[in-house]
Amino acid sequence: MITDEALVTVENMTYTWPGGPTIGPISIALPPGRLVAVIGPNGAGKSTLLKLMAGFLPPATGTIVIGGRQLPTLTAQSRAQLVAFVPQSLDTSFDLTVEEVVRLGYLNRLTWRDRLAVRPHVDADRLDAILHKTGLHRLRERPFTTLSGGEARRVLLAAALVQDTPLLLLDEPTTHLDPGHAVTFLDLVREMVHVERKTVVMAYHDLASVGLYADVLWVMHRGQLVAHGDAQSILSSPLLTDIYRVSLVYLAHPQNQKPVLIFP
Amino acid sequence: MAHGKQVANYTAAILLLAFAMVMGIMHGPTPIPLGTVVHRLLAPNRSIDSVIIWDIRFPMVAASAVVGGGLAVAGAVMQALLKNPLADPYIVGASAGAGLGATLAQDLVPWLNLMAPGAFLGALAAVLLSYLLSRARGTVSMLTLILAGYAVGVILTSVSTFLMLFNQQDLSTIFAWEIGGIDGATWSQVLVSGLLIVVAFAIVWPFAHDMNALLLGEEEAHHLGVNVRRIQFVLLCAASLMTAAAVYVSGLIGFVGLVMPHIARRLNGPNHRHLLPLAFCLGAGFLTLAQIVAESIPVIGPIPVGLVTAFLGGPYFLYLLLRQARYQRRWP
Numbered sequence: 039m040i041t042d043e044a045l046v047t048v049e050n051m052t053y054t055w056p057g058g059p060t061i062g063p064i065s066i067a068l069p070p071g072r073l074v075a076v077i078g079p080n081g082a083g084k085s086t087l088l089k090l091m092a093g094f095l096p097p098a099t100g101t102i103v104i105g106g107r108q109l110p111t112l113t114a115q116s117r118a119q120l121v122a123f124v125p126q127s128l129d130t131s132f133d134l135t136v137e138e139v140v141r142l143g144y145l146n147r148l149t150w151r152d153r154l155a156v157r158p159h160v161d162a163d164r165l166d167a168i169l170h171k172t173g174l175h176r177l178r179e180r181p182f183t184t185l186s187g188g189e190a191r192r193v194l195l196a197a198a199l200v201q202d203t204p205l206l207l208l209d210e211p212t213t214h215l216d217p218g219h220a221v222t223f224l225d226l227v228r229e230m231v232h233v234e235r236k237t238v239v240m241a242y243h244d245l246a247s248v249g250l251y252a253d254v255l256w257v258m259h260r261g262q263l264v265a266h267g268d269a270q271s272i273l274s275s276p277l278l279t280d281i282y283r284v285s286l287v288y289l290a291h292p293q294n295q296k297p298v299l300i301f302p
Numbered sequence: 303m304a305h306g307k308q309v310a311n312y313t314a315a316i317l318l319l320a321f322a323m324v325m326g327i328m329h330g331p332t333p334i335p336l337g338t339v340v341h342r343l344l345a346p347n348r349s350i351d352s353v354i355i356w357d358i359r360f361p362m363v364a365a366s367a368v369v370g371g372g373l374a375v376a377g378a379v380m381q382a383l384l385k386n387p388l389a390d391p392y393i394v395g396a397s398a399g400a401g402l403g404a405t406l407a408q409d410l411v412p413w414l415n416l417m418a419p420g421a422f423l424g425a426l427a428a429v430l431l432s433y434l435l436s437r438a439r440g441t442v443s444m445l446t447l448i449l450a451g452y453a454v455g456v457i458l459t460s461v462s463t464f465l466m467l468f469n470q471q472d473l474s475t476i477f478a479w480e481i482g483g484i485d486g487a488t489w490s491q492v493l494v495s496g497l498l499i500v501v502a503f504a505i506v507w508p509f510a511h512d513m514n515a516l517l518l519g520e521e522e523a524h525h526l527g528v529n530v531r532r533i534q535f536v537l538l539c540a541a542s543l544m545t546a547a548a549v550y551v552s553g554l555i556g557f558v559g560l561v562m563p564h565i566a567r568r569l570n571g572p573n574h575r576h577l578l579p580l581a582f583c584l585g586a587g588f589l590t591l592a593q594i595v596a597e598s599i600p601v602i603g604p605i606p607v608g609l610v611t612a613f614l615g616g617p618y619f620l621y622l623l624l625r626q627a628r629y630q631r632r633w634p
Binding site for chain 1: 385387507508509510511512514515517518519521522524525526527528529530567571572573575
């Protein structure tokens with residue numbers, strides 16, 4: 039069911055890095071079932087905004103409400119049932135297998151009975167389905183540390199899908215991926231949004247492809263959310279040329295007429 | 303990790319432990335044959351053999367098992383907590399605290415023989431102090447905890463060295479204690495230490511999945527739904543309790559807590575649900591065997607088992623270190 043009631047409401051949220059820049063105040067509402075890309079130059083505050091929405095950083099002032107619940111008041115488990123976060127990469131020296139990492143997505147629904155059991159009960163069919171969808175079913179037993187960048191990112195996405203949250207945050211999901219892996223990954227994400235009605239907010243860098251995937255763009259600049267709107271109107275405005283300090287050429291994609299920004 | 307393989311590993315480890323314990327009871331200045339051991343274990347009487355078995359060797363073997371198992375689990379927990387495969391149970395000040403506690407007890411009230419309880423309290427206090435210092439700025443970073451633990455360790459060790467210089471008659475007593483030995487362990491020690499270790503294990507067990515998540519880093523664990531700060535505190539307390547309980551019986555036995563989790567991880571994989579019980583069995587079996595080795599070396603009297611574990615564990619640690627050099631950025 040599609041409602042236009044906001045899934046996420048951010049009001050007057052600010053955050054100050056110790057001895058560093060201040061983010062916000064930011065106020066924005068986000069209806070469910072959208073793919074949002076947060077764009078802006080390096081250091082504009084994109085990642086900070088995502089970490090605030092993930093409850094990893096506590097806002098200095100203001101509120102974040104997700105699914106009708108105040109983020110900072112939630113327990114870790116309830117929060118992780120509402121919002122999942124896919125990082126760019128992980129650094130670990132322990133050889134957990136792909137399946138063990140993906141299964142960690144169940145942590146947010148672990149009961150005390152599961153915690154005491156030798157083998158916690160999981161829905162094996164659902165796990166299989168997610169591993170298939172993310173193309174990981176053949177890699178189940180592979181140590182996570184031996185994966186390529188594209189595979190590792192799919193594992194982290196799969197764990198987030200197991201979490202089964204209405205809101206999914208992605209931190210620059212295609213950085214360091216070749217075009218093949220990047221498109222595979224973004225197609226997966228788009229399917230989550232348009233088929234499963236998940237809401238995705240991703241920090242994103244590539245202006246050429248952002249309009250092909252995102253429904254909505256949020257533009258961050260110097261810690262402020264300076265503009266937001268549908269991809270077409272944001273990409274065609276002169277704002278981005280100002281912010282990035284580079285002249286940009288707006289095109290309609292020859293096949294699907296979607297907005298594309300390229301360097302001259 | 304295949305279920306069947308894990309079951310096989312558990313079975314092998316439990317057999318190893320049982321074998322080591324029976325061997326440990328048979329072995330000694332006067333060997334007791336297997337048949338007598340089994341007989342007297344089932345039906346104790348007032349014979350010399352029965353007294354040797356029940357009052358001397360069995361408590362010692364039980365102490366080895368409890369201490370070895372406790373140290374191995376404490377090591378596995380600390381490695382997950384600090385996300386560092388080279389962590390050991392003593393890393394955040396426990397050894398220095400235990401050393402100072404034992405030294406203070408020996409210097410202040412030498413007639414009461416309170417080195418063991420002193421070490422127990424010292425180990426716990428030092429870890430707590432490191433934790434509180436690392437929290438000073440509001441949040442705890444595990445890197446800060448390692449550094450704070452190191453600083454606390456250096457300071458406490460310097461204090462105990464200072465004390466030892468002024469009480470040189472106690473020097474050899476304290477030194478012998480610090481190397482770590484199990485000779486002369488009593489049932490009451492085994493009971494106290496065993497109970498504490500069981501309690502600490504029961505505290506750790508429900509958080510095995512959270513520990514798996516911590517292997518991926520604090521931030522990822524947070525996103526997956528782990529209350530990172532609380533879990534870290536709980537795990538640190540439980541691991542320190544196990545360590546202190548082991549130290550209470552045996553002094554400072556090195557390398558069991560570092561090496562056994564690695565071997566268990568190699569056998570059963572890093573999933574703590576299957577790592578922790580196996581680490582316990584392996585640690586228990588290993589220390590019991592090491593105790594037999596320590597008693598068998600032909601010098602005047604038995605040598606402390608801590609020396610044997612260090613001699614065997616040191617090279618393995620070097621091997622791990624060299625192997626690790628191939629990876630980059632492993633420090634948390």
